[in-house]
Amino acid sequence: xxxxxxxxxxxxxxxxxxxxxxxxxxxxxxxxxxxxxxxxxxxxxxxxxxxxxxxxxxxxxxxxxxxxxxxxxxxxxxxxxxxxxxxxxxxxxxxxxxxxxxxxxxxxxxxxxxxxxxxxxxxxxxxxxxxxxxxxxxxxxxxxxxxxxxxxxxxxxxxxxxxxxxxxxxxxxxxxxxxxxxxxxxxxxxxxxxxxxxxxxxxxxxxxxxxxxxxxxxxxxxxxxxxxxxxxxxxxxxxxxxxxxxxxxxxxxxxxxxxxxxxxxxxxxxxxxxxxxxxxxxxxxxxxxxxxxxxxxxxxxxxxxxxx
Amino acid sequence: xxxxxxxxxxxxxxxxxxxxxxxxxxxxxxxxxxxxxxxxxxxxxxxxxxxxxxxxxxxxxxxxxxxxxxxxxxxxxxxxxxxxxxxxxxxxxxxxxxxxxxxxxxxxxxxxxxxxxxxxxxxxxxxxxxxxxxxxxxxxxxxxxxxxxxxxxxxxxxxxxxxxxxxxxxxxxxxxxxxxxxxxxxxxxxxxxxxxxxxxxxxxxxxxxxxxxxxxxxxxxxxxxxxxxxxxxxxxxxxxxxxxx
Amino acid sequence: xxxxxxxxxxxxxxxxxxxxxxxxxxxxxxxxxxxxxxxxxxxxxxxxxxxxxxxxxxxxxxxxxxxxxxxxxxxxxxxxxxxxxxxxxxxxxxxxxxxxxxxxxxxxxxxxxxxxxxxxxxxxxxxxxxxxxxxxxxxxxxxxxxxxxxxxxxxxxxxxxxxxxxxxxxxxxxxxxxxxxxxxxxxxxxxxxxxxxxxxxxxxxxxxxxxxxxxxxxxxxxxxxxxxxxxxxxxxxxxxxxxxxxxxxxxxxxxxxxxxxxxxxxxxxxxxxxxxxxxxxxxxxxxxxxxxxxxxxxxxxxxxxxxxxxxxxxxxxxxxxxxxxxxxxxxxxxxxxxxxxxxxxxxxxxxxxxxxxxxxxxxxxxx
Numbered sequence: 001x002x003x004x005x006x007x008x009x010x011x012x013x014x015x016x017x018x019x020x021x022x023x024x025x026x027x028x029x030x031x032x033x034x035x036x037x038x039x040x041x042x043x044x045x046x047x048x049x050x051x052x053x054x055x056x057x058x059x060x061x062x063x064x065x066x067x068x069x070x071x072x073x074x075x076x077x078x079x080x081x082x083x084x085x086x087x088x089x090x091x092x093x094x095x096x097x098x099x100x101x102x103x104x105x106x107x108x109x110x111x112x113x114x115x116x117x118x119x120x121x122x123x124x125x126x127x128x129x130x131x132x133x134x135x136x137x138x139x140x141x142x143x144x145x146x147x148x149x150x151x152x153x154x155x156x157x158x159x160x161x162x163x164x165x166x167x168x169x170x171x172x173x174x175x176x177x178x179x180x181x182x183x184x185x186x187x188x189x190x191x192x193x194x195x196x197x198x199x200x201x202x203x204x205x206x207x208x209x210x211x212x213x214x215x216x217x218x219x220x221x222x223x224x225x226x227x228x229x230x231x232x233x234x235x236x237x238x239x240x241x242x243x244x245x246x247x248x249x250x251x252x253x254x255x256x257x258x259x260x261x262x263x264x265x266x267x268x269x270x271x272x273x274x275x276x277x278x279x280x281x282x283x284x285x286x287x288x289x290x291x292x293x294x295x296x297x298x299x300x301x302x303x304x305x306x307x308x
Numbered sequence: 309x310x311x312x313x314x315x316x317x318x319x320x321x322x323x324x325x326x327x328x329x330x331x332x333x334x335x336x337x338x339x340x341x342x343x344x345x346x347x348x349x350x351x352x353x354x355x356x357x358x359x360x361x362x363x364x365x366x367x368x369x370x371x372x373x374x375x376x377x378x379x380x381x382x383x384x385x386x387x388x389x390x391x392x393x394x395x396x397x398x399x400x401x402x403x404x405x406x407x408x409x410x411x412x413x414x415x416x417x418x419x420x421x422x423x424x425x426x427x428x429x430x431x432x433x434x435x436x437x438x439x440x441x442x443x444x445x446x447x448x449x450x451x452x453x454x455x456x457x458x459x460x461x462x463x464x465x466x467x468x469x470x471x472x473x474x475x476x477x478x479x480x481x482x483x484x485x486x487x488x489x490x491x492x493x494x495x496x497x498x499x500x501x502x503x504x505x506x507x508x509x510x511x512x513x514x515x516x517x518x519x520x521x522x523x524x525x526x527x528x529x530x531x532x533x534x535x536x537x538x539x540x541x542x543x544x545x546x547x548x549x550x551x552x553x
Numbered sequence: 554x555x556x557x558x559x560x561x562x563x564x565x566x567x568x569x570x571x572x573x574x575x576x577x578x579x580x581x582x583x584x585x586x587x588x589x590x591x592x593x594x595x596x597x598x599x600x601x602x603x604x605x606x607x608x609x610x611x612x613x614x615x616x617x618x619x620x621x622x623x624x625x626x627x628x629x630x631x632x633x634x635x636x637x638x639x640x641x642x643x644x645x646x647x648x649x650x651x652x653x654x655x656x657x658x659x660x661x662x663x664x665x666x667x668x669x670x671x672x673x674x675x676x677x678x679x680x681x682x683x684x685x686x687x688x689x690x691x692x693x694x695x696x697x698x699x700x701x702x703x704x705x706x707x708x709x710x711x712x713x714x715x716x717x718x719x720x721x722x723x724x725x726x727x728x729x730x731x732x733x734x735x736x737x738x739x740x741x742x743x744x745x746x747x748x749x750x751x752x753x754x755x756x757x758x759x760x761x762x763x764x765x766x767x768x769x770x771x772x773x774x775x776x777x778x779x780x781x782x783x784x785x786x787x788x789x790x791x792x793x794x795x796x797x798x799x800x801x802x803x804x805x806x807x808x809x810x811x812x813x814x815x816x817x818x819x820x821x822x823x824x825x826x827x828x829x830x831x832x833x834x835x836x837x838x839x840x841x842x843x844x845x846x847x848x849x850x851x852x853x854x855x856x857x858x859x860x861x862x863x864x865x866x867x868x869x870x871x872x873x874x875x876x877x878x879x880x881x882x883x884x885x886x887x888x889x890x891x892x893x894x895x896x897x898x899x900x901x902x903x904x905x906x907x908x909x910x911x912x913x914x915x916x917x918x919x920x
Binding site for chain 3: 361362363383386387389391392393397398399401402406409410411412413414415416417418419459468
Binding site: 192193194236 | 347348349350351394447448449471474476477478479480482485486489490492493503504505506507508509510528540541544545548549
């Protein structure tokens, strides 16, 4: 049985189509990453999954049961972490955990046991008597995650748990998610950070209410099927502007380390090099690279906006 | 101002009670440079920026911004800087035009100037036909570019950006960075904080802050070589990890 | 006025206009409150239900009953209920009082004997009980005068009510409502408006511009002064033309003192906004600091001299107490500036103090 199946979900708010037919599946022990910018529809979809919102169309199956008429069942068995998760800032770490344990009717003795385990992997143990508002951003997110785990849900829905969190804490959070998945939990997680895609088992790239592509991260990047060249220089901006005079604008993408050029016409390395030299475009080096998720996403966005 | 430095900071310190948020920080930013400021949450980035913008008085140390002293000339600093934070400063219940006019107004631009600047800006952002829609209805990426543009109405020399790109799509992020490059090309100095490590590479130099101190300050490429890392993400994790041990 | 300042004022007006729900409330509220106080919450009573037991059954006793009936105050709900039912009648609130006329009632009128007429009043609401007793005394006096014209008390108190001869409660609550609504707008709304900007984070953006703290504050405050002023004028107009509240004194002085009082309210609102960062807290503090004491302690509803001494002192601190002196003085007594110098001076000093404190605190809170 697939823990979570989303079928053709559509949702509109006042004439704005937030979701235009979304499909996805989260397998047992897997992390499904919903990746896309703010306003793509991630939060709406997650709210529908956890029954906080009703879909206009489509069906969701949670542990085999349609969510529509099993609201109580879903809520009792899902671990949901909303985007700006509201811990109680005036309660301590331990009080927050206890509260969420009580909320799901977990017996005191079990709570104590689970808390020990959660302290271990969140490393929040030393701070258990600290008030939540005195925690750093990363620790808050870990606490929020721990609160959600007090009732040991099999399926977890996490809305941008790494939002606004520094890279170190982000890496830690992802370690925790990996561990949970290895224990058999099914996790649906959203993020706006493209580089987090590699950490997921399955990825859905969502943009403007539609999943543009989905699959394993490596499959997705290989699906681009076009060679990408990294051209480096010390003035990436200048290079970018010059390249645009030679190649179509949507084939040049500015990156931190230089410009990524999509070789749509399959000119080949030598031909491109020659063109650059002919046009007297200055650059240090040009080499073919493996496209990453960001290249893929940009390409998909461009395809949508510039119909071929 | 013939000196080449837009920002000069020496032993800058700020304490809140017993807590030292910024601890003897020193650095210099060249005119026309894109200077990145990285660090974990609570490392002291925002406190540093607030001191440099004249919002907060330092406890000790020296700092000049655009040649003006943060202790004695905060008003002059404010006239010469642009500032944009992660919480976009636009009023959602005002229209695009009203927002632009408001910020033009508080910088004391003349009515004619405001009108001219507003038209220029609307044209630049391709918003002329949406000038009278409420700002709340704009897509995030556009709001963000608009927020930056309004922060630049008074043509400041130095621009502070505090996590300006959180949550926008990769395409909008690129357009935003193009805007930043353009500004730098026009000689403006850009001081930017970010959580996107790949964005750090857009900067000419970056500093990494931890526990109120600057632990690294160099060009991204040199840092990558130093830490034998292929991405800034790795540089960051290694730099912070080394200090922690 | 410089451009910076103008653009802040303009922006604040736009906020107010865009938030049309609040705007509607601001203009509808005084009207609803006027109707409430004018019609629903009247301080007089009408149609009080009574039961009567006539043991006398003489022409005189019937005359007394007809007096009772013909007055607008009473409605006779039950005749001659058995004594055993008295308690339950009162308990079930079927009647508010029971009058028992003794069998020898008529004899007393010829002067042979003094006969008390018994009155049982439900005193669970002491105010109402007082009213009922007073009304009965009025009727009995009338009856006595008709039936016993030669009888004379050694002296009689004939009250003459000055300034409000008909004891109309409108005269009382219209000034009081102005005191409340002006506070509501000036203290509550301004504090929320400032704190909201802090919450949104837009405040920071304004602070990094060369605008001065006083410009921000004044710019945010002026639209609310205008709103509060317009609202007060609406109440005054309705009060004057609908409820016939007189304006005996100078209108100019009235408007000037109104602006002074608005300033006092604003200074409180500013102060509240400097000590909190959330709209919710701002609202609660503003309610606690301004609206509640104004309703309870200013003499708007409960007269100050009848309060315990400590509350009398507290009431002297509350701006509304002084404003009520001013506005009632001008409206009902027609007195002038000289007689009102004390409360006016107090409000002026209080505003200056609060604004000074706020600006000082404001600068600190930005740190």
